[in-house]
Amino acid sequence: MxxxxxxxxxxxxxxxxxxxxxxxxxxxxxxxxxxxxxxxxxxxxxxxxxxxxxxxxxxxxxxxxxxxxxxxxxxxxxxxxxxxxxxxxxxxxxxxxxxxxxxxxxxxxHLLAHRLGVNQFFTGLAAHARTHPRTELAAWWSESTCRRPGAFVRPGDPALLHAYQPRVRPDGYGEWREDNVTVPFFLEYDTGTEPLYTLVNKLDGYTDLARALGRVWPVLFWLHSPARERNLQHLLTDQPVAVPVATGHRAGTPLPAGEVWAVAHTGWYRHRLSALAQFTA
Incomplete structure (x- = not known):
């Protein structure tokens, strides 16, 4: 045959x-x-x-x-x-x-622009890694993969987590590696259509997941404009967060691997993506 x-x-x-x-x-x-x-x-x-x-x-x-x-x-x-x-x-x-x-x-x-935007973020990282030694997009998970029960459970985690895992709905999960430093992260790709408080409320699920797994990974909000980023930062400044949160904007087509990430409750200083490893646990 x-x-x-x-x-x-x-x-x-x-x-x-x-x-x-x-x-x-x-x-x-x-x-x-x-x-x-x-x-x-x-x-x-x-x-x-x-x-x-x-x-x-x-x-x-x-x-x-x-x-x-x-x-x-x-x-x-x-x-x-x-x-x-x-x-x-x-x-x-x-x-x-x-x-x-x-x-x-x-x-x-109706779904195309958002998906292309998410994929542009990850292919941008892959493009950077292709031309920069000692860098690598080590993992790129889709939204549907992230939603699978037990997606983030590792060997040795409590058996209960295989049956139950707090639900989060990131637009993607990635692992960026640079100079032997690996940063796991969740991506929230913002098109500007949702109210900002909706973005802030998404952090509750990430907090529950971090507590269940005993691991903390940054949540990256990739926003479409500097003004949108500033407004979200204003809300987050007054919001206690239990997981690391970083914001960046894509105006001017910046490289997501670069020094574009401002971290909540640290003075909003900009960091390279690889530098966010200091906020993981």
Whole structure:
């Protein structure tokens, strides 16, 4: 029997497998995000993306701009790509409609901008690591992975935690490594549509999780403007917090690995992402 998964597996590079895994886990990436994170040039990236599209491992679409023209190509996993990743991970094959459902989900548009923003944060870290030795995006978990029961339980934790874990809904969880220092963190990607007190109230879940696990990791609020960041900082100044909280804004396309993180209750001084390790426990 001709198995399509077996037929394409030998044609994949390690970089291909990384890309397919990202699309399977995180939904959608633009050609520019993929190029910056994984390839030395956009031309090289586009050639490889055409090859993977021809192998029916990925699919693409191109949203139109309201004022005319088009955005760059957006890539999602194809059914064969999803089955290939599931097989490589030793997981059950995805349902037959997995790729079609995911494709429709992102082309519908109302979730696309937020997901691309979250993925831009993490691919920005991966792009930095690609060109800077001694740095690494060591973990990138999706929102759905973070929601799984026991997602943050480690061997040796109390057995009760495998059945119960305080619920948090970060937009992603990551581990950034720089000069042998690793910083686990939760990402809250803010688009400016929620009231600021809603963002502050999210800290209750992280506090409960930290108490249950006995571990403390920073919560990063990545905000769309300096004014939004200042207003959130004003609220947090008067709010006792039991977990480390850092704010940053993406105006001017700053690098999330850089000195862009202001930490609550420490004078709001800016730190590099790796320096937030001092606030973990």
């Amino acid at each position: 001709d198995d399509p998964v077996l037929r394409v597996q030998f044609r994949l590079t390690d970089r291909d497998r990384t890309l397919l895994g990202w699309l399977y886990d995180h939904g959608v990436l633009t050609s520019f995000q993929i190029s910056a994170a994984l390839f030395p040039s956009l031309d090289f990236c586009q050639r490889r993306l055409r090859t993977l599209t021809g192998l029916r491992l990925i699919q693409r679409f191109r949203p139109h701009r309201p004022d005319g023209g088009s955005y760059p190509y957006h890539y999602v996993i194809a059914q064969l790509g999803a089955e290939t990743i599931a097989a490589a991970r030793g997981e059950r094959p995805p349902r037959r409609e997995h790729a079609r459902t995911e494709h429709r989900r992102w082309t519908a548009g």
